[in-house]
Amino acid sequence: MRIAQITAGATSTGTGLLYERMTLLLSQSGQQIFPIIDHDPGHEVRLRAAALTPTVLDFGGLLDFSTKKGIRQVLKAQKAQIALAWTGRAAGFLPDGPWIKIGRMDGYHGFHEFGHCAYLAGSTRNIASYIAASGFPKANVLYLPDFVDDFSREDPVSRATLGVPEEAPLLLGLGPLHRANGFDMLIRAVALLPDMYCVIAGEGPERAALTRLIGELSLGERVRLVGERRDTGALLKAADVFVCPSRLAPLGSAVLEAFSAQTPVLAANVEGATGVIRDGEEGLLVPVNDPAALASAARQIFDDMRLRVKLALAARQRFVEEFSQKAVLAAWLEVLQKLAP
Numbered sequence: 001m002r003i004a005q006i007t008a009g010a011t012s013t014g015t016g017l018l019y020e021r022m023t024l025l026l027s028q029s030g031q032q033i034f035p036i037i038d039h040d041p042g043h044e045v046r047l048r049a050a051a052l053t054p055t056v057l058d059f060g061g062l063l064d065f066s067t068k069k070g071i072r073q074v075l076k077a078q079k080a081q082i083a084l085a086w087t088g089r090a091a092g093f094l095p096d097g098p099w100i101k102i103g104r105m106d107g108y109h110g111f112h113e114f115g116h117c118a119y120l121a122g123s124t125r126n127i128a129s130y131i132a133a134s135g136f137p138k139a140n141v142l143y144l145p146d147f148v149d150d151f152s153r154e155d156p157v158s159r160a161t162l163g164v165p166e167e168a169p170l171l172l173g174l175g176p177l178h179r180a181n182g183f184d185m186l187i188r189a190v191a192l193l194p195d196m197y198c199v200i201a202g203e204g205p206e207r208a209a210l211t212r213l214i215g216e217l218s219l220g221e222r223v224r225l226v227g228e229r230r231d232t233g234a235l236l237k238a239a240d241v242f243v244c245p246s247r248l249a250p251l252g253s254a255v256l257e258a259f260s261a262q263t264p265v266l267a268a269n270v271e272g273a274t275g276v277i278r279d280g281e282e283g284l285l286v287p288v289n290d291p292a293a294l295a296s297a298a299r300q301i302f303d304d305m306r307l308r309v310k311l312a313l314a315a316r317q318r319f320v321e322e323f324s325q326k327a328v329l330a331a332w333l334e335v336l337q338k339l340a341p
Contacts, residue, residue: 001031001340004075006094007086008038008059015106016043018123018146018253019086024050025147025329034078036071036090059089068093075099081340088113100339104144108271111136119339126275142335147328148253151233151261152316159238162199163224169196169302172239172263174232174254175246177204177225182245182268184213188291189245191217193298198222199239201229236261240308241301246270247288255283259319264311266297276323282315 005023007016020043027033027050035054037043047054055074057067072095075083084102085091091103091114103114106123108130114120121142122128132138159166171190175181183200187210190198200210200223207225214223229235232254236242242258244267252272258265259276265283267273268290277283284301286293301308321327 001082001336002034002078002080003031003082003084003336004034004036004071004078004080004099005084005086006036006071006090007043008057008093009087009089015086016040018106019043020046021147022328022332023047023052025325026332027052029329029333031333032078034074034080036074057093059093064093068095071095072097082336085114085117091117098341100341102142102339105131106146110134121335124272124275126271130271144332144335145323145328146253146256147323147325148256148260148319149233150319150324151236151257154233154237154261156238157231157234162226162238164197164199169193169241170239171196171198171241171243171298172235173198173200173202173243173245174235174257175202175244175252177202177206177210179206180246180248181206182247182289183210185245185247185268185289185291185294186243187213187217187219187223189243189294189298190219190223192292192295196222196298196302197224198243199224199226199235201226201232201235203228232257233261236263239263241266241298243294243298244268244273245294246272256319256323259315259323262312262316264301264308265315266294266301268294276318281311282318283311 007019023035035047035052037054038059044054057070058064059067080099083094083099086104094101094116101117102119103117104121119140119142120131120136121144122131123146128141128143132141164170173183173186236258242263242265244255246268268288269285279285284297286297
């Protein structure tokens, strides 16, 4: 297949990272891929390092007529069969032509920016259902999932380097320190679990507030803010439970990474988590903004060895079947091959 992968306004994390990973995976599978990006030096360098040649365009405001023209030139010259926009900003510049126009959504927001697309794809089944329920023709709603690295063979990070006793129960939080990620709820839950430790890896504007909260609750010995880390797999393998206390989120890759590492998952029941976690199967779900419920569920996982093993094994199986590189590539190719003219 001849596929143009188009993005604009995506950051070096989140959608931008997933765009790069999927672009490379499709290319490595033998598809003819034509990346079209905005002025993001990181994207450009990493794509060129993988022997892809991105077209860099402005993706400016209402008076930017050159970007749509530039995209059309690439699509025509490369005889593209599919033009896939990864952001609403990118979709707004898609030109009409013989190619199939697809917009891919990774959140629960309006799809007016994707209005020129013949098809809309959700990055989770729940998002795909949301698109259909919002009025987009159901027959034209697709599911194009994300994949994450397989951390099953990672060695755990040394707990001593984290300031955590070797035998202590360890909860792990991962992600930017934003209020939406709910790490204050995780800290308050730890206050109700006097034998447990907690490590939160990430940086962001809430660091000062979380540090104050740790001090106010006298948790300085048991809760560690370790900053942004690159050893996600090693952290997950060292933890007993991965906790995702988000207040509002689509699907963070950390949940899927925990699945891959076979680390039991405990999450607040926001849209992203409920889209992949079946309560009592791949993880436990609790109400949002409820530290007592988080604490109770964490205690349940630690006290019930059978439950802990069941959650870990089911999550790993779900990863292999649906979110591994092999499974996601197969899902994408099956969908796109049916559409390619």
